[in-house]
Amino acid sequence: EVQLVQSGAEVKKPGESLKISCKGSGYSFTTYWIDWVRQMPGKGLEWMGTIYPGDSDITYSPSFQGQVTISVDKALTTAYLQWSSLKASDTAMYYCVRERLGAFDIWGQGTMVTVSS
Amino acid sequence: EIVLTQSPGTLSLSPGERATLSCRASQSVSSTYLAWYQQKPGQAPRLLIYGASSRATGIPDRFSGSGSGTDFTLTISRLEPEDFAVYYCQQYGSSPRRWTFGQGTKVEIK
Numbered sequence: 001e002v003q004l005v006q007s008g009a010e011v012k013k014p015g016e017s018l019k020i021s022c023k024g025s026g027y028s029f030t031t032y033w034i035d036w037v038r039q040m041p042g043k044g045l046e047w048m049g050t051i052y053p054g055d056s057d058i059t060y061s062p063s064f065q066g067q068v069t070i071s072v073d074k075a076l077t078t079a080y081l082q083w084s085s086l087k088a089s090d091t092a093m094y095y096c097v098r099e100r101l102g103a104f105d106i107w108g109q110g111t112m113v114t115v116s117s
Numbered sequence: 118e119i120v121l122t123q124s125p126g127t128l129s130l131s132p133g134e135r136a137t138l139s140c141r142a143s144q145s146v147s148s149t150y151l152a153w154y155q156q157k158p159g160q161a162p163r164l165l166i167y168g169a170s171s172r173a174t175g176i177p178d179r180f181s182g183s184g185s186g187t188d189f190t191l192t193i194s195r196l197e198p199e200d201f202a203v204y205y206c207q208q209y210g211s212s213p214r215r216w217t218f219g220q221g222t223k224v225e226i227k
Contacts, residue, residue, distance in 0.1 A: 035216065045154075045162065045205055047216040059214040095161055102209060103152035103167035104216075110161050 002026040004034075004096050004108035011114045012086050019082035020111045022096030029077040030054040033099040036070060036081050039110075040092040050099070051079060086115045119143050121206055121219035129227040136193040138222045140206030145186045150209035153182055153191045156221075157202045165204075166191060193224075201226050 007021040022034065036048040049060040053072045060070070071080045079096055094111050097104035120143040130136055140151075148169035154162040164173040166182035169189055179194040193200055206219040 044221045045156075045207075045218040047218065050214060050216075061215060101167045101171075101173075102150045103164055103173075103207065104154070104162075105164050105167070105173065107161040107163070 002098075002106055004098060004106055006094075006096060006108040006111045009112040009114070011116070013117055014085075014087055014115055016086050016115075017082070017084050018086055018113065019080050020094060020113065022079045022081075022108050024077045024079070024098070027098075030074055034072070034079040035097045035099060035104065036068075036079075037095045037097060037104075038064075038092045039095065048081070048094075053077075053079065086113075088115050088117075091115050118215075119146060119208060119210055119217055121208060121217055123204075123206055123219035123222045125222060126220075127223045127225060129225050130196055131227045132196050132198055134196050136191075136196055136200070136224055138191040138193075138204055138206075138224070140184075140189040140191070140219050142187045142189075142208060146208045146210070148185050148189075151182075151184070151189050152207045154205045154207065155200075155202050156205065157199075162205065196224070198226075200224065 005023045030053045033050050033052050035050040038046045048064045049070050051058045051070045051072050069082045091114050096108040098106040122141045124139045151169040153166040155165050156162040165176050170182045181192045183190050203221045203223045205221050
């Protein structure tokens with residue numbers, strides 16, 4: 001079964017760092033782009049950026065450039081999204097997705113990140 | 118930057134009725150990269166339509182997509198109780214790579 005399994009919910013304080021993960025299985029991990037999507041509470045979907053696991057080619061949305069870091073470990077078939085200094089406004093659900101057929105065909109279950117003092 | 122505008126914001130319909138959702142782009146987009154998603158409360162979105170009109174695996178044929186250029190439509194021919202959800206359109210742009218979502222249309226039970 002093709003799936004993306006994300007790490008569990010996180011509760012952090014402002015200023016803390018965080019790295020969440022997304023493990024792919026059931027397909028050739030290195031040959032499909034992996035993207036990250038943010039959904040703030042009660043709001044719509046926002047594309048954050050994308051990485052090609054085959055060569056770690058990365059593109060960020062201008063809205064998220066400099067705010068997060070996307071990376072990948074091919075050996076572990078895992079993509080990551082990290083923050084060096086969280087803000088309350090980073091509170092959201094974060095989804096990793098696989099690109100295929102010109103769309104996002106597989107979605108992780110989501111990782112809820114709560115940032116509160 | 119291409120902006121996708123979905124209308125209406127909320128659609129109030131009864132089970133069995135036809136739903137027509139609109140997605141309008143601020144400039145012409147490639148149909149190859151126009152997709153629709155369904156999101157139910159507490160769940161991750163699910164791909165319904167890709168390439169403007171192709172149904173994803175396992176999607177019932179009551180869902181159909183159409184359109185080209187700047188105007189795209191998702192139609193649900195007869196609403197089932199499980200279809201009440203939020204629907205998003207999405208498009209891809211290259212140079213540089215970027216994806217854009219519409220703001221969503223909520224289909225609610227009337």
